[in-house]
Amino acid sequence: MAIEDQRIRSAVRTLVDSAPPAPPFPIARRRRRLVPPVRTVLAFATACIVGAGVLVVQSSRNGSHRVNTLAIAANDGAATGRFSLINLDSRQMRQVNVPGMGSWGNSQYPIVHTGSRLVYFEKSVIRHYPPAVRPKVYSYSDRFRGPVITLGRADVVVPSARSGYIWLVERYSDRFDVTVSEVSASSPAPHPRRWSIKGEPIIGIDGGLLVDVWNKNHDEIVVWRPDTPTRTLLSSAAVATTANDGTNSYGPGALLFGGLVGESAVVGTGCDQYQTCDELKIVNISSGEAHTLPRPRSVQRWVVAQDVSRDALSPSGKYIVIPVKPAGGGDFYPRIVVDLNGRVLRRFDQVAASVLWSDDGEWVIVQRMESLVAYRPSDGSTKTMRFHYNGPVPITLPGSLWQ
Amino acid sequence: MPRDDDAEIYEKHAEELVGFATGLVGPSDAADVVSEAVLRCLRSRAWPTVREPRAYLYRAVLSEARQHHRTTMRRRAREARAASVDSVQAVDVDPTILDAVSGLSIRQRAVIVLAYWQDLTPGEIATMLGIGEGSVRRHLARARARLREVLHGD
Numbered sequence: 360m361a362i363e364d365q366r367i368r369s370a371v372r373t374l375v376d377s378a379p380p381a382p383p384f385p386i387a388r389r390r391r392r393l394v395p396p397v398r399t400v401l402a403f404a405t406a407c408i409v410g411a412g413v414l415v416v417q418s419s420r421n422g423s424h425r426v427n428t429l430a431i432a433a434n435d436g437a438a439t440g441r442f443s444l445i446n447l448d449s450r451q452m453r454q455v456n457v458p459g460m461g462s463w464g465n466s467q468y469p470i471v472h473t474g475s476r477l478v479y480f481e482k483s484v485i486r487h488y489p490p491a492v493r494p495k496v497y498s499y500s501d502r503f504r505g506p507v508i509t510l511g512r513a514d515v516v517v518p519s520a521r522s523g524y525i526w527l528v529e530r531y532s533d534r535f536d537v538t539v540s541e542v543s544a545s546s547p548a549p550h551p552r553r554w555s556i557k558g559e560p561i562i563g564i565d566g567g568l569l570v571d572v573w574n575k576n577h578d579e580i581v582v583w584r585p586d587t588p589t590r591t592l593l594s595s596a597a598v599a600t601t602a603n604d605g606t607n608s609y610g611p612g613a614l615l616f617g618g619l620v621g622e623s624a625v626v627g628t629g630c631d632q633y634q635t636c637d638e639l640k641i642v643n644i645s646s647g648e649a650h651t652l653p654r655p656r657s658v659q660r661w662v663v664a665q666d667v668s669r670d671a672l673s674p675s676g677k678y679i680v681i682p683v684k685p686a687g688g689g690d691f692y693p694r695i696v697v698d699l700n701g702r703v704l705r706r707f708d709q710v711a712a713s714v715l716w717s718d719d720g721e722w723v724i725v726q727r728m729e730s731l732v733a734y735r736p737s738d739g740s741t742k743t744m745r746f747h748y749n750g751p752v753p754i755t756l757p758g759s760l761w762q
Numbered sequence: 763m764p765r766d767d768d769a770e771i772y773e774k775h776a777e778e779l780v781g782f783a784t785g786l787v788g789p790s791d792a793a794d795v796v797s798e799a800v801l802r803c804l805r806s807r808a809w810p811t812v813r814e815p816r817a818y819l820y821r822a823v824l825s826e827a828r829q830h831h832r833t834t835m836r837r838r839a840r841e842a843r844a845a846s847v848d849s850v851q852a853v854d855v856d857p858t859i860l861d862a863v864s865g866l867s868i869r870q871r872a873v874i875v876l877a878y879w880q881d882l883t884p885g886e887i888a889t890m891l892g893i894g895e896g897s898v899r900r901h902l903a904r905a906r907a908r909l910r911e912v913l914h915g916d
Contacts, residue, residue: 367909370859371785371878378784381776382793384769384800709790732794740801741794745834 428717474523615663627663653701674720785875
């Protein structure tokens with residue numbers, strides 16, 4: 360009996376020892392009201408009147424906990440164009456078709472939501488590399504109905520600051536410059552104006568683009584606007600890359616872009632070839648003023664990888680969610696949510712894909728292997744939905760689109 | 763009004779609450795359960811007058827875990843109708859232990875965790891969870907029998 364008790368004790372302690380770190384103190388913003396809110400009273404009255412019908416009444420307390428966001432997740436690497444549209448409030452999921460959508464490969468922006476349109480690349484069979492022609496760029500209604508519009512051909516698409524527009528980027532194998540054009544996603548002009556610019560466009564800003572420009576000595580992020588001289592926002596020595604044979608080469612990557620909200624751009628500086636950075640700066644693209652985010656003690660380096668950190672800054676500009684290299688090792692690049700003073704509000708281990716902000720900017724959407732977790736930094740509340748990981752969650756959409 | 767020492771109370775008990783929640787729902791969901799339970803406490807009208815916040819928080823975590831368990835069971839049943847789904851915990855824990863614990867009710871888990879992890883007597887567990895001592899002894903006996911059966915079988 361004593362030996363069996365010992366086994367139970369050992370099993371219980373093993374289980375409890377696997378406990379995660381305690382979450383930060385959650386802030387209670389709203390207290391339960393003594394008088395039922397008008398919406399609840401009206402809903403109850405309606406339920407009484409309807410009587411025999413089936414009516415779902417959602418109380419205002421649940422209403423205050425709404426995520427108001429849909430996540431669109433790839434089903435099978437986008438090979439079929441079928442996606443899971445996930446309602447994080449009702450925890451429902453349905454399949455939607457995005458016609459003609461192809462695999463996004465290493466594209467920085469696999470699918471862009473602009474205005475009321477989704478913009479993505481065509482599904483094409485590449486018989487040889489580089490392909491003979493650039494792939495077509497399609498646009499489709501975010502209501503998942505109606506015709507597909509062809510916007511043109513491009514190698515890369517970059518979100519525009521103008522709602523309903525997208526930048527098309529054409530690269531050349533033998534030249535360092537690229538050709539860019541900004542087109543409407545719903546009614547593209549047949550011959551849009553095109554500009555040749557030097558460097559790699561990162562994201563659209565008011566009237567132009569942020570562009571990464573580099574040579575063997577420098578890596579720079581510049582502000583490009585048509586018909587005005589480019590302005591350097593940040594500059595750094597080029598990053599050294601060590602090859603297997605021990606030789607060094609120098610190229611871009613010392614400055615890594617982590618997201619843009621309004622005029623504030625998140626940029627990792629002092630980055631190495633593994634895309635981990637010494638510092639994380641929030642730079643005002645108009646004034647050039649930079650705020651360096653204090654690094655928490657638990658963080659050794661910031662990870663500003665292109666495919667996981669493009670949505671670092673919250674739409675409110677108050678929080679940052681980003682993968683980090685933890686001090687003292689541990690989990691492989693956990694994601695942390697920090698405020699602008701570098702205070703860690705939440706740490707997520709075992710994250711399977713990119714972490715995104717909800718469309719209304721209130722919630723962080725985290726995808727784990729077996730669940731989607733929505734976390735609201737303003738009060739520490741969470742919502743979890745069971746969802747088996749089967750690909751990245753490329754975008755979030757407004758919850759009002761759930762029809 | 764919230765208590766002035768809310769954050770202090772939370773900091774003092776956060777670790778043990780997460781440990782307790784881990785015993786109830788496993789490591790993957792423990793932090794979420796604790797967050798929700800604490801938020802529920804802070805929003806409740808009774809919270810400012812609570813004399814034993816530690817016990818109150820433990821009960822809140824237990825209640826949240828039961829809610830979580832019910833929701834999970836419903837969801838799994840729904841999913842099982844469509845396809846078979848394997849349960850996977852993101853954190854490495856001996857599957858035998860998880861299997862053993864998953865066979866217990868949430869209240870049995872709570873009693874077992876408090877008895878074997880915190881070394882509380884049935885009387886202390888009864889006070890902590892706000893239930894009778896007789897109930898604690900009954901839950902403990904049934905949980906022990908179930909665990910012995912499962913752990914002995916491997």
